[in-house]
Amino acid sequence: MLSTLTDRSTGQEDKRRLxxxxxxxxxxxxxxxxxRVGDIAEEAGxxxxxxxxxxxxxxxxxxxxxxxxWRDVLDAVRAIEExxxxxxxRLAGVAKILLxxxxxxxxxxxxxxREVTRSSHVQRRVEEIDQAFAGLERIIARGQEDGxxxxxxxxxxxxxxxxxALEEIxxxxxxxxxxxxxxxxxxxxxxxxxxxxxxxxxxxxxxxx
Amino acid sequence: MLSTLTDRSTGQEDKRRLxxxxxxxxxxxxxxxxxRVGDIAEEAGxxxxxxxxxxxxxxxxxxxxxxxxWRDVLDAVRAIEExxxxxxxRLAGVAKILLxxxxxxxxxxxxxxREVTRSSHVQRRVEEIDQAFAGLERIIARGQEDGxxxxxxxxxxxxxxxxxALEEIxxxxxxxxxxxxxxxxxxxxxxxxxxxxxxxxxxxxxxxx
Amino acid sequence: MLSTLTDRSTGQEDKRRLxxxxxxxxxxxxxxxxxRVGDIAEEAGxxxxxxxxxxxxxxxxxxxxxxxxWRDVLDAVRAIEExxxxxxxRLAGVAKILLxxxxxxxxxxxxxxREVTRSSHVQRRVEEIDQAFAGLERIIARGQEDGxxxxxxxxxxxxxxxxxALEEIxxxxxxxxxxxxxxxxxxxxxxxxxxxxxxxxxxxxxxxx
Amino acid sequence: MLSTLTDRSTGQEDKRRLxxxxxxxxxxxxxxxxxRVGDIAEEAGxxxxxxxxxxxxxxxxxxxxxxxxWRDVLDAVRAIEExxxxxxxRLAGVAKILLxxxxxxxxxxxxxxREVTRSSHVQRRVEEIDQAFAGLERIIARGQEDGxxxxxxxxxxxxxxxxxALEEIxxxxxxxxxxxxxxxxxxxxxxxxxxxxxxxxxxxxxxxx
DNA sequence: AATGAATGAGTTTTCATTCAT
DNA sequence: TATGAATGAAAACTCATTCAT
Numbered sequence: 060m061l062s063t064l065t066d067r068s069t070g071q072e073d074k075r076r077l078x079x080x081x082x083x084x085x086x087x088x089x090x091x092x093x094x095r096v097g098d099i100a101e102e103a104g105x106x107x108x109x110x111x112x113x114x115x116x117x118x119x120x121x122x123x124x125x126x127x128x129w130r131d132v133l134d135a136v137r138a139i140e141e142x143x144x145x146x147x148x149r150l151a152g153v154a155k156i157l158l159x160x161x162x163x164x165x166x167x168x169x170x171x172x173r174e175v176t177r178s179s180h181v182q183r184r185v186e187e188i189d190q191a192f193a194g195l196e197r198i199i200a201r202g203q204e205d206g207x208x209x210x211x212x213x214x215x216x217x218x219x220x221x222x223x224a225l226e227e228i229x230x231x232x233x234x235x236x237x238x239x240x241x242x243x244x245x246x247x248x249x250x251x252x253x254x255x256x257x258x259x260x261x262x263x264x265x266x267x268x
Numbered sequence: 269m270l271s272t273l274t275d276r277s278t279g280q281e282d283k284r285r286l287x288x289x290x291x292x293x294x295x296x297x298x299x300x301x302x303x304r305v306g307d308i309a310e311e312a313g314x315x316x317x318x319x320x321x322x323x324x325x326x327x328x329x330x331x332x333x334x335x336x337x338w339r340d341v342l343d344a345v346r347a348i349e350e351x352x353x354x355x356x357x358r359l360a361g362v363a364k365i366l367l368x369x370x371x372x373x374x375x376x377x378x379x380x381x382r383e384v385t386r387s388s389h390v391q392r393r394v395e396e397i398d399q400a401f402a403g404l405e406r407i408i409a410r411g412q413e414d415g416x417x418x419x420x421x422x423x424x425x426x427x428x429x430x431x432x433a434l435e436e437i438x439x440x441x442x443x444x445x446x447x448x449x450x451x452x453x454x455x456x457x458x459x460x461x462x463x464x465x466x467x468x469x470x471x472x473x474x475x476x477x
Numbered sequence: 478m479l480s481t482l483t484d485r486s487t488g489q490e491d492k493r494r495l496x497x498x499x500x501x502x503x504x505x506x507x508x509x510x511x512x513r514v515g516d517i518a519e520e521a522g523x524x525x526x527x528x529x530x531x532x533x534x535x536x537x538x539x540x541x542x543x544x545x546x547w548r549d550v551l552d553a554v555r556a557i558e559e560x561x562x563x564x565x566x567r568l569a570g571v572a573k574i575l576l577x578x579x580x581x582x583x584x585x586x587x588x589x590x591r592e593v594t595r596s597s598h599v600q601r602r603v604e605e606i607d608q609a610f611a612g613l614e615r616i617i618a619r620g621q622e623d624g625x626x627x628x629x630x631x632x633x634x635x636x637x638x639x640x641x642a643l644e645e646i647x648x649x650x651x652x653x654x655x656x657x658x659x660x661x662x663x664x665x666x667x668x669x670x671x672x673x674x675x676x677x678x679x680x681x682x683x684x685x686x
Numbered sequence: 687m688l689s690t691l692t693d694r695s696t697g698q699e700d701k702r703r704l705x706x707x708x709x710x711x712x713x714x715x716x717x718x719x720x721x722r723v724g725d726i727a728e729e730a731g732x733x734x735x736x737x738x739x740x741x742x743x744x745x746x747x748x749x750x751x752x753x754x755x756w757r758d759v760l761d762a763v764r765a766i767e768e769x770x771x772x773x774x775x776r777l778a779g780v781a782k783i784l785l786x787x788x789x790x791x792x793x794x795x796x797x798x799x800r801e802v803t804r805s806s807h808v809q810r811r812v813e814e815i816d817q818a819f820a821g822l823e824r825i826i827a828r829g830q831e832d833g834x835x836x837x838x839x840x841x842x843x844x845x846x847x848x849x850x851a852l853e854e855i856x857x858x859x860x861x862x863x864x865x866x867x868x869x870x871x872x873x874x875x876x877x878x879x880x881x882x883x884x885x886x887x888x889x890x891x892x893x894x895x
Numbered sequence: 896a897a898t899g900a901a902t903g904a905g906t907t908t909t910c911a912t913t914c915a916t
Numbered sequence: 917t918a919t920g921a922a923t924g925a926a927a928a929c930t931c932a933t934t935c936a937t
Binding site for chain 6: 898900902903904905906907908909910911912914
């Protein structure tokens with residue numbers, strides 16, 4: 060179920076969803092390129108021709124997975140933006156969503172991390188991703204405006220630092236190079252927040268390189 | 269020239285190197301999958317059959333690019349480890365090497381950033397990459413032992429945060445979503461160091477999530 | 478039509494059969510190795526991709542030709558085994574089937590004779606061939622038990638002598654080194670039977686080498 | 687050593703012979719088509735380029751093996767023709783040479799049986815083979831003239847029967863479907879002679895089919 | 896909606912052969 | 917003689933996509 064990432068599952072299991080979920084599993088197992096359309100159809104239990112009733116191409120399948128997932132993330136980030144929390148709490152919220160996705164739906168994360176995030180298929184980072192970055196940037200900028208974060212760093216750059224940190228940890232889990240027990244996942248969240256928000260704290264300002 | 273990444277160019281231009289360099293250019297231009305073996309041979313000015321004299325397959329070509337590049341990075345990280353600098357200065361050194369690679373050899377960075385997924389898929393993150401991570405981890409752990417960094421975070425996890433931040437910024441440049449003027453490159457270095465090392469500073473210790 | 482060898486043609490002409498028949502013609506014309514998959518597809522009037530819908534490889538095509546042909550031969554040999562004829566008459570029946578195949582379907586015989594080596598190389602002589610040999614052996618052994626043939630020779634060895642004689646004659650025809658008019662074909666049958674069955678006659682027993 | 691077939695080894699081991707012998711071993715092991723020129727060169731311990739000093743092509747290598755072997759066989763058959771033996775003894779001599787070759791040089795027989803005998807490379811049966819057949823035919827015809835063999839069968843056809851029987855037995859040994867202990871080899875010789883010469887005996891004449 | 900037979904463009908790889916040294 | 921780097925023709929096979937049913 061795609062939407063488990065942010066837990067917005069609708070429960071409806073039509074053929075389209077069947078195919079999409081099968082695609083996630085197959086892509087996770089063999090990688091996008093090594094996955095044949097027939098594999099996905101077989102996994103979904105339908106004829107491979109049917110796939111083309113719902114999706115224009117194999118590529119669109121991947122892009123759809125991508126887009127739908129990020130739409131959820133985007134919604135979640137927006138919801139966080141609308142809370143009354145501190146910037147630090149907001150970033151912690153985002154970290155929690157992304158890192159806990161690994162527990163919720165490892166296959167999906169596997170696909171997103173391995174195939175999409177830096178994919179050259181989806182030539183330009185899909186719009187949704189950019190908007191998630193923009194959300195992060197706004198959270199950070201607001202933190203600066205509110206005097207919570209030091210104002211002398213570019214919030215856009217910091218959003219890259221923050222997102223990159225999260226993604227690298229997910230990658231470590233995907234590739235099995237980082238332990239991913241419940242404790243480690245919690246520790247990961249805390250470390251990222253401690254380090255990044257610690258580094259953004261006001262009294263750190265103007266430290267000479 | 270592969271070795272420009274860390275400036276260890278030997279000047280020798282044998283056929284093997286010729287092919288490797290051509291591959292970097294072609295992969296950078298069209299992406300690994302869209303690059304035909306014939307394109308690479310043509311770019312190198314040799315018959316495509318010769319390619320198989322030096323490399324087992326198109327895939328081994330990519331793997332070699334990864335391996336050789338990371339071997340250079342690894343050497344550079346080791347050299348940094350052997351200096352008398354502070355942990356912060358050492359991390360700054362690593363950041364400088366990785367981020368300035370974008371200026372030195374954008375094609376190479378383009379390939380490395382865009383095809384990481386393939387390298388890690390095909391051959392689970394080359395050993396050299398792991399060792400570079402281990403170097404980062406040692407630098408951080410030493411910083412903790414020396415009382416420069418707070419001791420309550422897992423150095424391994426922090427190495428992921430640090431490396432992820434750098435990689436994401438490179439990705440931003442590769443995808444054209446982040447400005448990459450000389451100023452911005454310098455700013456990127458400073459921001460990463462400020463934020464991460466700031467967050468690792470001693471007085472940040474034990475801040476509640 | 479493959480089955481013309483023993484005249485069991487069903488008349489159904491599905492694509493699979495179309496391809497198989499085309500393969501026989503093309504292999505007969507150019508030899509297995511010199512035949513390109515595209516040639517066969519063209520001869521069959523289908524796209525070459527379709528070939529892989531029905532057969533795993535070019536090799537499986539040849540193997541199938543062998544297997545199906547020998548299955549027919551096997552059936553015919555079994556039918557002969559079930560008659561009330563003398564051993565000599567039974568062997569004559571087998572000789573007739575194999576030698577007259579040259580008239581019925583020269584292309585098929587051409588392929589079988591010229592590519593035996595490949596069939597036996599790739600897949601150690603199809604099971605069907607072995608069973609046909611076993612049938613011959615049983616016919617001969619029965620002839621010995623019934624007192625028709627001398628009992629002091631190994632029936633297995635004799636089946637090789639008998640089959641080898643037939644195959645060599647077919648080879649002579651295929652290579653154009655032996656005349657193959659109707660008369661000669663009849664003479665070949667008679668000669669093989671005369672010589673082999675003559676040599677197996679009871680009063681020949683125990684002749685010193 | 688090629689010439690072991692009829693034991694005419696000269697003892698000289700020049701590079702040409704080295705390559706030829708290596709080729710026999712490699713062809714025997716992997717089959718002609720699967721054998722690469724490089725394999726043969728490696729087996730011979732020379733650079734593969736050298737092969738082209740002695741032979742025009744890979745094909746000529748096979749043809750040479752073929753031709754040289756059959757020249758030996760041909761000489762042996764001629765020697766037999768010049769003896770004072772009976773036709774039966776002469777045929778026994780030929781059978782002995784061919785069947786015992788399996789013991790002397792199994793690799794060579796393997797190659798001859800699997801790659802050449804019905805090969806489509808050597809489109810036309812090499813002249814030497816034809817001459818060996820002709821020798822057999824003369825022996826048989828002489829047997830008929832001398833009143834040793836029945837005159838009512840075509841000697842040419844009988845030479846095919848005789849040779850085919852021998853070749854099929856060799857094939858059985860090559861493919862491992864026939865036991866090839868010393869006893870069995872002797873039995874094979876005896877069986878072939880008993881059956882074929884028995885069938886050619888005078889009193890068998892005119893038996894109705 | 897659903898099927899799966901049919902299509903055919905597209906590319907890596909192999910390997911015999913050549914040739915400069 | 918001897919080497920092995922260099923060449924390039926040649927072909928099997930894959931698989932996304934279409935479409936008649």
